Amino acid sequence: MKKIVCNTYEEVCNFGADIFVQQLKKKPDSVLGLATGSTPIDLYSDLVRRAKNGEVDFSKVRTFNLDEYYPIKASHPQSYRAFMEKHLFSKIKVESSNFLNGEASDPHAECAAYDAKVQKAGGIDLQLLGIGVNGHIAFIEPDSSYPLGSYLVELAEETLIANSRFFKEGENQPTSALSMGLSPIFSARHIMMLVTGPNKAPVIKRLFENVIHTDLPASLLHLHPNVTVVVDRAANGE
Ligand code: PGA
Numbered sequence: 001m002k003k004i005v006c007n008t009y010e011e012v013c014n015f016g017a018d019i020f021v022q023q024l025k026k027k028p029d030s031v032l033g034l035a036t037g038s039t040p041i042d043l044y045s046d047l048v049r050r051a052k053n054g055e056v057d058f059s060k061v062r063t064f065n066l067d068e069y070y071p072i073k074a075s076h077p078q079s080y081r082a083f084m085e086k087h088l089f090s091k092i093k094v095e096s097s098n099f100l101n102g103e104a105s106d107p108h109a110e111c112a113a114y115d116a117k118v119q120k121a122g123g124i125d126l127q128l129l130g131i132g133v134n135g136h137i138a139f140i141e142p143d144s145s146y147p148l149g150s151y152l153v154e155l156a157e158e159t160l161i162a163n164s165r166f167f168k169e170g171e172n173q174p175t176s177a178l179s180m181g182l183s184p185i186f187s188a189r190h191i192m193m194l195v196t197g198p199n200k201a202p203v204i205k206r207l208f209e210n211v212i213h214t215d216l217p218a219s220l221l222h223l224h225p226n227v228t229v230v231v232d233r234a235a236n237g238e
Contacts, residue, residue, distance in 0.1 A: 033127035123187030139179035
């Protein structure tokens with residue numbers, strides 16, 4: 001696991017966008033794993049700008065998003081599908097975009113079908129990740145055991161609190177989600193995690209103790225051969 005320290009949030013996103021552009025230069029029909037949350041917002045606007053000025057072409061790309069609330073309607077403004085539409089897919093053309101379906105009647109069948117789709121696509125070339133204050137990746141919340149495949153997960157208290165900022169007063173915040181599991185995430189040839197802000201400094205400090213903490217899902221990434229963690233100075237505890 002490699003750590004890159006940037007000065008600011010903007011630099012982190014710019015660095016991340018450079019990695020995406022390099023990936024697509026090398027393999028225009030890449031399979032990309034995408035993330036939501038506040039961290040990648042500027043990364044996506046940077047990529048849209050670069051696509052518009054012809055620096056990068058997404059038209060052959062297939063994407064898989066990491067997670068989705070469950071249950072939630074795709075049309076709900078806080079669904080991750082709506083987030084991706086707003087920040088990326090309404091602005092650039094891709095070959096296909098894939099999501100865990102927050103409206104699926106059988107969440108377990110939905111997860112199994114999603115994993116099969118990732119596998120059929122040949123796995124992920126570049127996987128973007130964030131990290132929760134509690135060390136979750138995707139919605140793989142701290143637990144004593146972790147399913148390999150994608151799964152229906154009950155969101156942790158810290159996650160519900162952290163994400164409540166996105167929901168309006170009285171708006172129903174889902175307490176569960178469908179999350180990509182470790183197998184599809186670990187199928188990625190390169191994993192890039194972006195982390196910014198002082199509230200992430202404690203979890204980054206713990207992540208770089210270079211120990212697998214069973215209650216810190218992100219620490220499992222130490223077992224993957226190609227992980228880049230891009231932090232700003234604040235998340236690096238400076
Ligand atoms: P954030 O979320 O980018 O909004 O901090 C990251 C995460 O929870 O994985």
